Amino acid sequence: MSAPIQLRPDETFLLNVGPQHPATHGVLRVKMQMDGEYIVKAETVLGYVHRMHEKMGENRTYAQYLPNLSRLDYLGALGYTHGHVLAIERAAGIEVPERAEYIRAITVELNRVASHLFWFGAFVMDLGGFSPLMYAIQDREHILDMLEAVTGARLTYCYYRFGGLYNDVDDDFIEAAKRFIPRMRKSLKKYDALVSGNIIFQKRLEGIAPVSAEMCRKYGATGPVARGSGINFDVRKNEPYSVYPEFDFDVPVYHECDSLARYKVRMDEMEQSLRIIEQGLETLPDGPIMAEKKPKNIKLPVGDYYQAVETARGSFGIRIVSDGDKNAYRLKLRSPTYSNMHLFDEACEGMLIMDALAFMGSLDLVIPEIDR
Template identity: 60%
Template sequence: MNLDLRLDTSGDFYAQKFQPTKRDDTLILNMGPQHPSTHGVLRILLEIDGEYIVRAEPVLGYIHRMHEKMAEVMSYPQYLPNPARTDYLHALAWGWAHVGAVERIMGIEVPERAEYIRVITCELNRINSHLLWWGAYLLDLGAFTPIMYSFDDREIIMDIMQRITGSRLTYCYYRFGGVSDDIDDRFVNETREQCARMKERFKMYKDLVTDNFILRKRVEEIGEISVQTCRKYGATGPVLRGSGQAYDVRRAEPYSVYDRFDFNIPAYDTCDAMGRYMVRMDEMQESIKIIEQALDSLPQGDFIHPKAPKRAKPPAGDVYFAVEGARGKIGMHLVSDGGKSAYRLKLRAPGFSNLSLFAEVSQGTLISDAVSILGSLDLVIPEIDR
């Protein structure tokens, strides 16, 4: 036991590496890993001059669980629940990336009805994810009430999802070749009701928050990210679309039946936190549009392919499969040697790439603005740390 109680000013491994600085009038500050605005366990080392950030460096890995090793140890069906534990807010998109990669390498067909069910549930999950982001972001900026409204809406969606998927947050609903259970009339009716309700709620959200002068002061012209910066860092999702580039995997690399639906890809070229905010607010309405179209044209048939393999054993080779998650492009690089478990599974977490541009963007901003920028990136730390 170390009984030396003198203050250790040298810091840990990362702080020591970060320490050398040319100036003697700056201060090294740790933001996190338990800071409330970092939503979990993200730590950011800051060199500050007064209230201004001179340098910033995120430190990751506090909840690293080695999901990629687990994929090599577990068989394919055993790994099904794992992707949902990375990004717990948009669990279904991660599950989809995994089953999609296995379906692609094995050439498994997915029945049409199952594709529609996947689209409906994945979009419901996306709305849920954006709603939580919306509430939590405003909480970061000092507005307490909106998170109560957003949880009100989230509860209804989670109840709808719970009936068919069996869980409320970390869904494990997709299977190789379909989904685990069919949806029924009650699900369809409840989803329609909720879609109608959400449309009214969005109007209220706009009046209450989006048009609010205080919010706009905190987000407009804060954290400007150019498209070129996004490209250099590989940022995708609302971060990229908030910089004016309408890139969405659902349109760029259409998977499932997304090419059958009519929806817009919102993009704002203001490049600031407000742009990213508006993209997410509009995306929820686009998701509602997709869900309503899918419910209108929901085909009859199997919810899982009758010959879908339970014990997947893909042929040797490698594939890449990408889907659009709430935070951006989720990619899975699956390498198979013909065995029962993956030879290698690489998970591309959108948050990982999105966060990597923070060091550049935060330079010269106020600490309070850095909190706003971090929130506008919509970070889910388990996804970044994997």
């Protein structure tokens, strides 16, 4: 019989979470130096789904780059394509018809609700509850069906065009969206009773993983992560674009800085998105969906252009440097979860491993978007 292994009391070991691990929601690898169940130091390792999207933007024409943007974040793709078309339209001076902008806002908000719903399900599943995922996916399926009928795709949309839309929405879509809003409000109440009121859920999140506002600023975190730390920043309000100034909606902000605050921000955001969709459907103007004056081959004037939009995960920015050619000289994508994820290394020091995984869930990471 061999002698039992004696560990020194100060000994730590290295734990590799991922790249293939269900808790990381994708191919993210985290190297954790552990002292028993406590994390001494964590390091996130990226690069497993790098597809050179920025380089592709330099090699393809602006129109050919359209499908790429929906492959960044496969859960809330429309927000990203919105940023791209807005950047090009502003740079090329294309006037977008009002109806097209309204439809864009409605579809982006629907997509945001779908993204938050999937996050809600996956997050609760990280904590051990399975049924909420099924309920969330059932609601999300209604949104995907609506968007499929309009855009022709369920996840990787290619719906917006420079100067307008690929095709118009029909009455069926408007009817379905109007039916969906009360249904979703009822579901939100159900989720509140089922999950938010659950004591296990509260005890696992309350006061866990504090991310201070200062830390958010240091790493450039945006979106629900920053708003859960008391930073009142939403690109739709602070740097208005599209038709958002015409809608009446609030930006939910919580000051608790913990995982529960980030959860509450996203749950409240769904309600605000529903409000925007409701107003958008009511005031949807008639008219064309495509700009009349639009160059066939888009060439941007020499210059440096930047456009930020609020996606489901935070502020997404696209920077285009043009040398007057039909493709960009340099294209830079500023993706929100890339910044949000880098909080993780610092914030999870000294945390229990199961709290750290719950914290990772509350950051809402989508790896292909970090690792574009």
